[in-house]
Amino acid sequence: MTPKEYLRHLRVQEACHLIVRTTQTFAEISHRCGFADQAHFSREFSRILKEPPKSYRARYRL
Numbered sequence: 001m002t003p004k005e006y007l008r009h010l011r012v013q014e015a016c017h018l019i020v021r022t023t024q025t026f027a028e029i030s031h032r033c034g035f036a037d038q039a040h041f042s043r044e045f046s047r048i049l050k051e052p053p054k055s056y057r058a059r060y061r062l
Helices: 003-021 026-032 038-049 053-060
Strands: none
Touching (some): 003 026, 003 053, 026 038
């Protein structure tokens, strides 16, 4: 794994915590985790976890 890939994985991991534990919008979460915009965040999230952020939130919401 390259350093760039590692950083993407860390950002998505942090986003996972925020998605489940907060009511922030995906735009707020993407900005907080360092993604350029919500579309970029959604693409990377889906690529890494094989599901979009919306379904992740629905499945793991506390």
